[in-house]
Amino acid sequence: MLVVMKAQATPEEIQVVCEHIEQLGFRPHPMPGAQRTAIGITGNQGQIDQGNIEELSGVAEVIRVSKPYKLVSRDVKDEDTIIRFPGTNASIGGRDLAVIAGPCSIETREQAFAVAEQVAAAGAQFFRGGAYKPRTSPYAFQGLGEEALKIMAEIRDKYGLRIVTEAIDTEALELVNDYADIIQIGARNMQNYSLLRAAGKKRKPVLLKRGMAATLEEFLMAAEYIMSEGNYEVILCERGVRTFAEHTRFTLDLSVVPAVQRLSHLPIVVDPSHGTGKRNKVIALSRAAVAVGADGLIVEVHHQPDKALSDGAQSIYPEQFTQLMDEAGQIAQVLHRNLP
Amino acid sequence: MLVVMKAQATPEEIQVVCEHIEQLGFRPHPMPGAQRTAIGITGNQGQIDQGNIEELSGVAEVIRVSKPYKLVSRDVKDEDTIIRFPGTNASIGGRDLAVIAGPCSIETREQAFAVAEQVAAAGAQFFRGGAYKPRTSPYAFQGLGEEALKIMAEIRDKYGLRIVTEAIDTEALELVNDYADIIQIGARNMQNYSLLRAAGKKRKPVLLKRGMAATLEEFLMAAEYIMSEGNYEVILCERGVRTFAEHTRFTLDLSVVPAVQRLSHLPIVVDPSHGTGKRNKVIALSRAAVAVGADGLIVEVHHQPDKALSDGAQSIYPEQFTQLMDEAGQIAQVLHRNLP
Amino acid sequence: MLVVMKAQATPEEIQVVCEHIEQLGFRPHPMPGAQRTAIGITGNQGQIDQGNIEELSGVAEVIRVSKPYKLVSRDVKDEDTIIRFPGTNASIGGRDLAVIAGPCSIETREQAFAVAEQVAAAGAQFFRGGAYKPRTSPYAFQGLGEEALKIMAEIRDKYGLRIVTEAIDTEALELVNDYADIIQIGARNMQNYSLLRAAGKKRKPVLLKRGMAATLEEFLMAAEYIMSEGNYEVILCERGVRTFAEHTRFTLDLSVVPAVQRLSHLPIVVDPSHGTGKRNKVIALSRAAVAVGADGLIVEVHHQPDKALSDGAQSIYPEQFTQLMDEAGQIAQVLHRNLP
Amino acid sequence: MLVVMKAQATPEEIQVVCEHIEQLGFRPHPMPGAQRTAIGITGNQGQIDQGNIEELSGVAEVIRVSKPYKLVSRDVKDEDTIIRFPGTNASIGGRDLAVIAGPCSIETREQAFAVAEQVAAAGAQFFRGGAYKPRTSPYAFQGLGEEALKIMAEIRDKYGLRIVTEAIDTEALELVNDYADIIQIGARNMQNYSLLRAAGKKRKPVLLKRGMAATLEEFLMAAEYIMSEGNYEVILCERGVRTFAEHTRFTLDLSVVPAVQRLSHLPIVVDPSHGTGKRNKVIALSRAAVAVGADGLIVEVHHQPDKALSDGAQSIYPEQFTQLMDEAGQIAQVLHRNLP
Structure with missing residues (x-):
């Protein structure tokens, strides 16, 4: 259920409705928009x-909402969600594209x-790096843990x-929340609902x-889990889906970008690194991701891959990343967007 | 790396090797077989x-093992793993098929x-029931939690x-471990490695x-995560994979049963309920699962679906379950197996 | 559109309706049933x-039919279509299972x-063999053509x-129609509509x-193309679909068998050879195919594979085929069916 | 097998080798390049x-070629194949992008x-239109046949x-060859090898x-069928593959564009219309296709969709096509390509 406030409703009126x-025993989610505020209601079973x-x-x-996703x-x-980072001019979801790069x-x-020095020099505003790695094999390198978090800080x-x-997992979440600016939930945990709820209780994006193998609806419902706990700053990320095709590790589904943008106000970025699994395709698919309208890129860069x-x-390689930034920036212009 | 002991090796010799x-800083996994004991070594990076x-x-x-899975x-x-339940004649992985049924x-x-009364009367030896439900929507029924565990006890x-x-999740795991005989890890958590490790530290199957969307290798590697922590009683379960086909909710991949049996000693059961998503296909696919050689079935039964x-x-329905048990039992005979 | 005749309608009345x-410029398809005759009408655009x-x-x-498939x-x-072969006791679609075997x-x-001698000795009633081979490479063996047809005769x-x-293709179709008892249309040609129409003009099954990658609806619509030309003896065949799974060449979708049987009166057989691509899985999946309720099997057998x-x-191998026939026959009994 | 001639080899020397x-009983395929000529040999089984x-x-x-595709x-x-159309400045595969548009x-x-008037005005150089339609249903509109070909002429x-x-089919091929400038082979016929061979005997692109559901290798091998008959002017076209995703009719696999370009000298264009099945995604995916490096687009345009x-x-709509041409042209510039 959704309560739409009048354009001229006062903060006090909104407060009274909440x-x-x-x-009534339910949970209000006030969502201020440019024109007016809407208040989502969760926890009800239609009996309000x-x-x-x-x-x-x-x-x-x-309004009674029939779609399974609400928030x-x-x-x-209706307005696009723009996530801002106080003290910086970085943002995700607005006119400026966000580029997240690192090993x-x-x-x-x-x-x-x-790596950080080089991606910063090339213009990235966000640095990615794994501290806890979900590896297919229990015997593979699992990450440096908190030591890695300290290095990133x-x-x-x-x-x-x-x-x-x-x-x-929820243990790593506490530490990640302490050190990082954005908490990443990986593809293998997209339906780890306990972790989604826990992330929803944090106040970082x-x-x-x-x-x-997630459908668009399942993807949005996973975001709904996070938002239903009160954390409204969710950035979606397309990173390739599993198909029969063998020429890439996964098949990057760029059509999900406009599909998400029709249904949801959340920003969506694209990961061409996992989405292809091949260095020689990362730049081409990065260009395509910007051209399709993504709000940013998350790219793996290593000085000695x-x-x-x-x-x-x-x-x-860092020099490929510089080329990527250059080409992506030019394509962004065509869409009247900007690569800072 | 794998150490194969002589047939006549004594327990003391095995102990010394461990x-x-x-x-050396690694972890030994002694695996007694009918002929001899093998000791898996994990934690090494090939430098032993x-x-x-x-x-x-x-x-x-x-033996240096090149396959990614070891245990x-x-x-x-080489011998099939048979999981026994002390105080009962129930087992999984041997000549007797295991049937797990419930809502x-x-x-x-x-x-x-x-439901329990009726599935017990029809011959099931295991009862399934969800206490914690991983639901696509945060607003759907999430299970009764510990209350459900007490009912099952x-x-x-x-x-x-x-x-x-x-x-x-790891919180639910503690309670499930207290009350249940078998801990289930769901499809959405198959690559939740923290949960797999935690389950590996328990001593229940x-x-x-x-x-x-898991490949056979990923599936076996998930089991490896559990075993690498010392819990060797893992039961694999095929429950359908995601494909383009629309006539069932998932596509049940029965060929994975003989494929697993060639590579692994672990038992594998089949879930025709999630594997089809349609009541009218459960009996037919249950028959097929037994015929292909599965070690058991896990079936959803409800007296008022x-x-x-x-x-x-x-x-x-319970009466359909009775028919299923009858037909599955007859087919088991053809494979020289038995439905208790 | 579908005309349902009264149970006591005479042949003359049926003739008048046709x-x-x-x-009116349309095409009648009288389909006699045990209780009464129905007459499908094709060629209309709903304007009758x-x-x-x-x-x-x-x-x-x-009755106005809203489903895209009619015939x-x-x-x-409503009654199952049973295809009979005059002068023999072989049939497809009835109580007896059909087994088609050969190289x-x-x-x-x-x-x-x-090969023929051995599969006949093991009880097969149908012999398969490729004369024209659709090969992925233009440089691979393409079949012996008419010479092969003569050998099979x-x-x-x-x-x-x-x-x-x-x-x-339509050229090969003419020769196949001259020599064979059943015309096979391969998976790669399932949507070669010109070939389907041409086969529909023949009077052999x-x-x-x-x-x-065909959905159930596309599969049935391909059969509809054949039937819309007046050839009502179509045998459907599941032979595996393309998925991400790598442990078999294709993923055999046995759930399509009961799905077809709910919607269509046509018989459906299963090809475990192409459906797995691996000799060591053919017998297990053959058992499963019979257990799920298929009307028969089509199996590749070679004396020197x-x-x-x-x-x-x-x-x-021929000796494996003998084992397959034995096990399939026993499972057929459980379904009250028979392997002749 | 592949014969690489010296840079200074004369036409007579090439002729002698052929x-x-x-x-020897094989077929030579001389392929002139900018630096030197190579001669592919087909028909051999490695015994030369x-x-x-x-x-x-x-x-x-x-050179002995181990890959299944040769030509x-x-x-x-090594040089990109550029297909030219005498009497026009249209080309496919070079610096200029090719845009094919129509109903x-x-x-x-x-x-x-x-439609033609509007797409020509917007800058398309190629007009597409179906005369013979491969429809899933035998009762759907099947095209106007030769009448349509005359209109297009x-x-x-x-x-x-x-x-x-x-x-x-091969019958339609004769007429299409008479009237059209480019012969299209549809997705459903990609492995209709008889049709591929027949198209290979024509001398139109x-x-x-x-x-x-074609892998990259199967796709290239289908082109090989055409080329093995002597027609070297093949344009590849990505038009979406079948996956579990439901937000588009097919999943457009843009990564196949750079994958093809690494392996093959043939041009590749993208069909965002069939690749998405949704009008509201065509422009976004057209931009992405140009950005990924495709050699052109094939787009469905209708004045009254x-x-x-x-x-x-x-x-x-035609006005959307104008917008598409504008945006695609700007993105082409970033790749140092041109939309004429």
Whole structure:
């Protein structure tokens, strides 16, 4: 259920409606928009008597929502969600494209700084690096853990880059929340609902990767889990889906970008590194992702990919990243967007 | 790396080899077989000097394993793993087929007992029921939690059924481990490695469902995660994979049963309920699963499926379950197996 | 549109209705059933005035069909189609299962006879062999053409086996129609509509393989193309669909068997050879196919598979075929069916 | 097998090598390049004695090719194939992008001319329109046949557009070859090898669409069928593959563009209309296709899509096509390419 407030509704009126919803035993989600505020209601099973709410001061209308997703939907909030990072001019979801770059895993302080310096120089505003790695094999390198988080915190201080790193479980989530600027939920955990709920209780933006076999509806419902806990800053990420095709590791589904944008106000970025699994296709698919209208890119860069402890085959060289930034920036112009 | 002991090796010799491996900083996994014991070594990165181990008393040979999976592999243990339940004649993986039946979710004490009575009467030895439900929507019924576990414990006492229920996160795992006989890991969590590791630290059998887009190798590697922590009682479960086909909810991949059996000593059961998503196909695919050589079935049964809070469309009626047991039992005979 | 005649309608009344439909410029398809005759109408675009037809003598009712398939549907003909072969006791679609066996390609007279003798001895009633091979590479063995057809005609005479062979184009179709008992349309040609129409103009049964990415609806519509030309003897064949799974060449979708049987009166057989691509899985999946309720099997058998010019890896040895027949026969009994 | 001639080899030397190959009973395929000529040999089964050929005058080296494709490969011809249309400045495969636009089906002379006028005005150089339609249902509109071909011939005369239309069988191929400038082979016929061979015997360029479940290797091998008959002007076309995703009709696999370009010298264009099945995604995916590096686009345009007899839902309006041309042209500049 969705309460749409009048354009001229006051903060006090909004507050009264929220309290009324809470008294009924449900949860209000006020979503301010440019024109007016909408209030999503979760926790109900359709049994709310909407008549009472409609009579409250400042309420324009009450809408029963039949789609399974509510808070992610443009029905609740028509304007694009723009995620800002106080103290910086970085943002995700607005006119400026966000570029997140860095190595798959933080391997050493030297490696991390070497890559960070180069991606910062090329114009990236966000640095990615794995501290906790979800590896197919229990015997593969699993990440440096908190040590990696500390290295990334130093990188933020030195290069002004915002930090994005994955939380693979609720324990890692606490530490990631302490150190990072954006909490990443990986594709393999897209339907780990306990982790989604836990991330929803944090107050840092969450980058949610699409599961390798997730439908658009399942993808949006995973975001809904996070938002239903009160964290409205979710960044969706297309990273390739599993198909019969063998020429890439996954098949990057760029059509999901306009499909998401029709249904949801959340920003969506594209990961051409995991989406192809091959270095020689990353730049071409990065260009395509910007051209299709994505709000940003997340790209694996390594200064010595042949020595990388993970994902070396899909990491590009720093000089390729510079080329990527140049080409992506030009294409962004065609869409009246900007690569800062 | 794999150490194969001589047939006549003594327990003391095995112990010495294990201690030697530990001193090297690795982890030994002794796997007794009918003919001889093999000791898997995990934690190494290929740098062990195998010469020293080969010289220890009782060692027949040391094998470098190139496949990514070790402990799940028939290379380590050729004989089929048979999981037994002390105090009962139930088993999984041997000549007797295991049938696990019950409702998707435990909804009420009355519902659970009504179904349990009927599946026990029809010959099932295991009772399934969801206490914690991984639902696509945060607003759907999420299960009764510990209350459901207590109901199932009563059912075990009354009907002698072994209890199988899903742990959706590490918190639920503790409670499930307290109450259940088999810990289920669902398809959406097949690559939730933290949960797999935590389940590997328990000493109850784990039923691991195949992810909806998991390759055979990924499936076996997920089992390897559990085993690498020392829990060797893993039951694999095929439950359908995601394809373009629309006539069923998932496409049940029965060929994975003989494929698993060639590579691994672990038992594998089939879930025709999730594998088709349609009541009218459950019996036919149950027959096929037994015919292809599965070690058992896990089937959703509900006495009032039209009123079920989850998965009603794929739950069969108790009288259909009786027919299923009859037909499955006859087909088992053809394979020289038995439905108790 | 579908005209359902009264149970007591006379042949003359049926004839009058058919002529009336033809005068309207459409095509009548009388389908006699055990209880009554239905007459499918094709060629109309929904503009028929059904009132006139309903007033004709012997007409029970006129039904507008909304499903895209008509003639394949149980709406038109509720009873199972049973295809009989005059002069033999072989049939497809009834209580008796049909087993079609033989080599992928006819390579030499000696090879063909060697395999035929053994499959006949094991109880097969149908012999398959490729004369025209649709090969992925233009440089691979393409079949012996008419010479192979002549060899198969000799095999029919000597062993009493009915001959099944593929027509890869309209030219080959003419020759296949001259020599064979069943015209096979391969998976790659399932949507070669010109070939389907041409096969529909023949008066021999057509075995239609499911395309490797065909939905159930597309599969049935391909059969509809054949039937719309007046050839009502179509045998459907599941042979595996393309998925991400790598442990088999294709993923055999056994759930399509009960799905077809709900919607259509046409018989459906299963090809475990192409459906798995691996010899070591053919027997297990053959058992499963019979258990799921298929009307028969089509299996590749070769006396020297390692020397086969095509598909050797998935061809079973004659002694394996004997085992398959034994096990399939026992499972058929459980379904109250029979392997002759 | 592949014969690489010396850079300074004369036409006479090339001729002698070809004749030598023919005398051996094989087929030579001379492929002139900017630097030197290579001669592909087909028809051999690896039994050629390469020594003799290497001794012929002008031969640089003889290479055994292990890949299944030969003539499509950059091993045979490293330079991009550019297909030119005499008497026009249109080309496919060079610096200039090719845009093919028009309605799904030619419905009437008025409809065809209305669309043609607008796409010509917007800058398209090629006009597409279906005369023979491969429809899933035998009862759906099947195209106007030769009448449509005549209309398109008039359109060529009036607007200077080159004509692209599909040949669904060998009969249609003869007529299409008479009237059209490019022969289209549809996705459903990608493995209709008889049709591929027949198209290979024509001397007009062939636009070959990727099958909906074709791997890259199968796609290239289908082109090899055409080239092995001597027609070297093949244009590949990505048009979406079948996956579990439901938000588009097919999943457009843009990564196949750089994958093809690494392996093959043939041009590749993208069909965003069939690749998405949704009008509202055509422009976004067209931009992405140009950005990924495709050599052109094939787009469905209709002046009254709501009244189209086929594919209305994915046809864009003429004014949308103008916008598409504008945006695609700007993106082409970023890749140093040009939209004429």
